[in-house]
Structures are given as C-alpha cells and as structure tokens.
Amino acid sequence: MRYDVVVIGASAGGLTAAISARRFYPGRSVLVIKREETGMIPCGIPYVFGTLERVEDDVLPVERFLEPLGVETLTDExxxxxxxxxxxxxxxxxxxSWEKLVLATGSKPVKPSFPGVELDGVYTVPKDYHYLKEFRERVNEADKVVIVGGGFIALEVGDEIRKLGKDVTIVVRSRLLRSSFDPEFSEMVEEKLRExxxxxxxGRVERILGDEKVGGVKLVDGRELPADLAVFSIGYQPNVELAVKAGLKVTRYGIxxxxxxxxxxxxxxAVGDCVEHRDFFTGRPHPLMLASTATFExxxxxxxxxKLQIVRENRRxxxxxxxxxxxLTLAAAGLTEEAARKEGFEVIVGYGKGPDRHPAKxxxxxxxxxKLIFSRDRGAIxxxxxxxxxxxxxxxxxLALAIQKRLTASELYTLxxxxxxxxxxxxxxxxxxxxxxxxLAKLRA
Structure with missing residues (x-):
C-alpha cells in the first residue's frame, strides 16, 4: 500500500491535517490511521458526565468529515x-509506504503515583470511548467524588458531576487555573464553584484510602476526604513513543x-498534543494542550x-x-500579569467591566x-x-488576534x-x- 500523505491519529489535529492536505493538494492520496474505531470530541469529554445524556453524544464523526473529500481511513495501530x-x-x-507523514498521536493523562492508585474507583480523564463509558457508569453509582487537580478539565468534570447531585470535592495544591489566569480570576471561579x-x-495528596475499592483521599496534612471515586486530572503527557523509536528529535515536552x-x-x-509548543513571547516550552492549538498547527x-507557504507558518x-x-465563562490568551512580570516585562494593566447587553435589563x-496586560515600553498587548x-x-x-498581530493599547482603543x-x-x-x-491613561500618567 502506498499513499502520498499518511496521517497517524484522528483527533482534532490529525483530522484537520488530513483535510488541509487534501484541500491544498487535491491530486494527492491521503490516508488517516486511527487506533480506535470510535474517537471522542476532546473538548466535549467533561460534558458526558452531566449535560450530555450519553457518551455516544460526544463521538467524533471522523468519516463524515473525510469521506466527502476522498480521504481514506484505516483503524489499526x-x-x-x-x-x-x-x-x-x-x-x-x-x-x-508514504511520501509525507504527519504524526498526530496526541497525549495521555499523567497517571498518579500515590499509594492506593491501583484501587477500584481511581480514574483519569482520557480520550477513550470505552473507558469513559465505564467511568460514567461508576459516576452514576457514586455518592462522593473527589477530583484532584486545578486545571480546566478538573473543574469542568467536577461541575458536570455536581449537576447529577453528587457530593464533589476538588483538591488543588495552589490555586485554580493558575497557568492561565491571575489570582482575581481564580477567586471568581472558586466562588462560583462553592455557590x-x-x-x-x-492541599497535597498523600495516598488513596481503601482496601479493594476507593474509600477516601488522605492529604499530607492528615485530612481525610471520604470518596467513592477518586478522579485525577493532573496533566497530560505527549505520546512520543513512535517518534522516539523512529529516531526523531524529541524533548521532555514533545516532538x-x-x-x-x-x-x-x-x-x-507533527502536530497537536504530541508536539513541543513554544510560547509566543518567550520561546519557552508552553505546557497548555488545546484542540484549538492542534488545529492551528x-x-x-x-x-x-x-511546498512551503511563507504566510502559513507557526509563530509560536x-x-x-x-x-x-x-x-461562569472564563477565557484567556497570551501571558498572565504574573507570568509577564516573572519573565521580566514591565507591564501596565487595564480593566473594563460592564454588562454584555444594552440595556442590561x-x-x-x-x-x-x-483584564488586558500591555508592555510599558510601547504599549503592545x-x-x-x-x-x-x-x-x-x-x-x-x-484579543488572540490582537496578540498575534502585536497591537498596541492605542490600536485596541480605536478598534x-x-x-x-x-x-x-x-x-x-x-x-x-x-x-x-x-x-492608555496609566501609560500616559
């Protein structure tokens, strides 16, 4: 078997790579190889526990996107x-055989290493259809669920499980959504969750309690949180095994x-979660794994x-x-104030607040x-x-476009x-x- 383009992986990154390849090079043959017969829409996974009635409601219809374009698919590893x-x-x-190969092998949840993780009732949040079906059934049977992690997936899963009437506790080491938001936004979401x-x-987890099944989560300070299920959402690691075996350059952050x-x-x-992403401003490795980033890449x-297209390149x-x-809806792009100052930027911060309808009735x-963060020297966002x-x-x-185009406070003010x-x-x-x-007022003061 021979194809001009072979894409390994059929989530957001692999699917988009295949579609783009076909549209830019319509005469070329394209094959997508997917390991699972049934894939999931990544960003919709938390909602299979509450808002969506079934796990099947979040299935990614790969063939529906690819077949009309003449892209072939193969379920194999x-x-x-x-x-x-x-x-x-x-x-x-x-x-x-292939002429061009695209790796879109994604990521997998970081597995906890605490004592007791082998107990029945310990879960992570992977993009695995069959795993999620079992996980959802166990959530339905549980009364108390402890979620370890302070990122957006941990919070979304916790919010959805709470909608089922379950007792939900989120354990976080420092503050919620720390990598993307400054403290005042973390406080907003915490207040909403408590409401x-x-x-x-x-606190920090010491171990999972129980004999054969989960009975609770013990923290380092001695507190014990009762639980029927312990859910760990403590990050994801890139799937780079194929790349390593092939002798490609791989860092600790990805391909x-x-x-x-x-x-x-x-x-x-290579595209998506398996790739080392680099921050737009600093060039340092960027840990956030997003479907939107995967499709961009x-x-x-x-x-x-x-054919290299100069206008279509990754500027980080x-x-x-x-x-x-x-x-509560929260959104972020670029550096937080905290991260910008840590990197050595001298910054000015501007705030705007008000209703999103007019009149507000x-x-x-x-x-x-x-909240907008600008550099003091030239006012760039x-x-x-x-x-x-x-x-x-x-x-x-x-605002993401404004950051990408390096707009200034003055240019945004005259938008x-x-x-x-x-x-x-x-x-x-x-x-x-x-x-x-x-x-602007602060810059001119």
Whole structure:
C-alpha cells in the first residue's frame, strides 16, 4: 500500500491535517490511521458526565468529515516507522509506504503515583470511548467524588458531576487555573464553584484510602476526604513513543518541530498534543494542550507538506482558550500579569467591566470583566483574561488576534466594533475598549 500523505491519529489535529492536505493538494492520496474505531470530541469529554445524556453524544464523526473529500481511513495501530525507507508497519501486519507523514498521536493523562492508585474507583480523564463509558457508569453509582487537580478539565468534570447531585470535592495544591489566569480570576471561579455546592480544598495528596475499592483521599496534612471515586486530572503527557523509536528529535515536552511543523526528518511533520509548543513571547516550552492549538498547527502542516507557504507558518503558541464552569465563562490568551512580570516585562494593566447587553435589563445579560496586560515600553498587548457570560468565548478571539498581530493599547482603543442591544455590550461601554482606555491613561500618567 502506498499513499502520498499518511496521517497517524484522528483527533482534532490529525483530522484537520488530513483535510488541509487534501484541500491544498487535491491530486494527492491521503490516508488517516486511527487506533480506535470510535474517537471522542476532546473538548466535549467533561460534558458526558452531566449535560450530555450519553457518551455516544460526544463521538467524533471522523468519516463524515473525510469521506466527502476522498480521504481514506484505516483503524489499526502503527507499531513502527522507518523514516529512511518511508515505510510504516501496523499491528495487523500491514506495510504502508508514504511520501509525507504527519504524526498526530496526541497525549495521555499523567497517571498518579500515590499509594492506593491501583484501587477500584481511581480514574483519569482520557480520550477513550470505552473507558469513559465505564467511568460514567461508576459516576452514576457514586455518592462522593473527589477530583484532584486545578486545571480546566478538573473543574469542568467536577461541575458536570455536581449537576447529577453528587457530593464533589476538588483538591488543588495552589490555586485554580493558575497557568492561565491571575489570582482575581481564580477567586471568581472558586466562588462560583462553592455557590454550586462544590467544595474546594487546598492541599497535597498523600495516598488513596481503601482496601479493594476507593474509600477516601488522605492529604499530607492528615485530612481525610471520604470518596467513592477518586478522579485525577493532573496533566497530560505527549505520546512520543513512535517518534522516539523512529529516531526523531524529541524533548521532555514533545516532538521538536520547526515553524512549518516539520520534525527533524524533512518529510515527517507533527502536530497537536504530541508536539513541543513554544510560547509566543518567550520561546519557552508552553505546557497548555488545546484542540484549538492542534488545529492551528495542523493547518500549517497540511498547507506546507509539499511546498512551503511563507504566510502559513507557526509563530509560536498564544494559548487562547475558554471554559465554562459553574455558570461562569472564563477565557484567556497570551501571558498572565504574573507570568509577564516573572519573565521580566514591565507591564501596565487595564480593566473594563460592564454588562454584555444594552440595556442590561435583558434576561440573558451578564457582567463581563476584561483584564488586558500591555508592555510599558510601547504599549503592545501581552495577554488578556475575560470572565462573564457566554459572549466571552468569542471576545477572546478578538484579543488572540490582537496578540498575534502585536497591537498596541492605542490600536485596541480605536478598534471599530459592531454592537447590538441583544448581542453585545454598549458601544459606549464595550469592555475591551474600556480596558485599553484604562491602560492608555496609566501609560500616559
């Protein structure tokens, strides 16, 4: 079997890479190899525990995207890649040759190493259909669930399980959403979680309690939290085994790639969670793994497979994302104030706050808070954080583009916007403009 392009992996990154390859090079044959017959929509996984009625409601319809484009799919596991011969082998014994290869092998949850992790009732949150079906059934049977972790997946899963009427406790070592938000936003989400009846406990886990089944979680300070299930959401690690075996350059953060998503072999590309991401401003490894980042990288890889397109290159990761927890939408892009100062930037911060409808009497009105971080030297935007209603999910995209284009506070302040009473904040009090104005006043003071 021979194909012009073979993509290993069929989640967000692999799917997008295949679609982009087909659209930019319509005469080329494309094959996607997926290890599981049934894949999941990554960002929808937390919602299979509450909002969605079944795990099946979050299934990723890979063939529906690929078949109309003429992209073939194969359910099998790739066991070996020979970069020199441009051949890969699968668990079923197939040998497939390729001209260009895209690795989109994703990530897996970090497994806890505490005593008691082998007990029945200890779970992580993988992108595994059959695992999640069992996990959901166990959630339905449980009364008390302890979730260890303070990232957005831990919070989303906890919020969803609480909707089922379960007793939910979240254990976090420092503060919630620390990698993406400054303390005032962490406090907002913690307050909302507590209002929903979710307990937030600060501490470090020592062990999982129980004989054969989970009975609780013991913290280092001696506190014991009763639990029927212990859920660990303490991070993800890139799946790099194939890349290592193939002799590609791999760091502790993932597969190394250049700005065109090429690995150390010029005809092998890599995208998504398996790749080492680098921060937009500092060039340091960026730990946040996002489907939006994976698809961004995949579009670059797909466009550059056979011909480098200078305008389609990876200028590093902004890390834009949003989440919705306990009725509060949070979104962030770029550096936090805390991270910017730690990196040595001298910063100015601007705030904007107000309703996202005008007048604020409409039923779906919510208060939106915007925080923008600018460099003091030229007023260039470094980061943004927003909290409020669902409109926040699209507002952050404006600011992600502003960061990517390195806009200044002055340019954001003069941004021309579309507003409507039922859809947006007032043009007089649009929160992004307010925050830019606040920062400008401080810059000129």
């Amino acid at each position: 790739v066991t070996e890649i020979n970069p020199n011969a441009k051949i890969l082998r699968t668990a079923s014994g197939l040998e497939i 929903k009846g979710i307990e937030v406990v600060y 190394w790639t250049d700005e065109y998503m090429r690995t150390s072999h010029p005809d092998i590309f 995949a579009r670059i890889a797909g466009a550059n497979l056979f 990761t902004i890390g834009a994302y949003s989440t919705h927890v306990a009725g 409409f039923e779906d009105t919510s208060t939106v808070t915007v 470094l980061g943004a954080q927003i909290a409020g209603g669902k409109s926040v999910g699209e507002m952050i995209n404006i 021309q916007i579309a507003t409507h009473p039922l859809l947006t904040a007032s043009p007089v009090g649009y929160q992004i403009l307010q925050a830019a104005e606040d920062a």
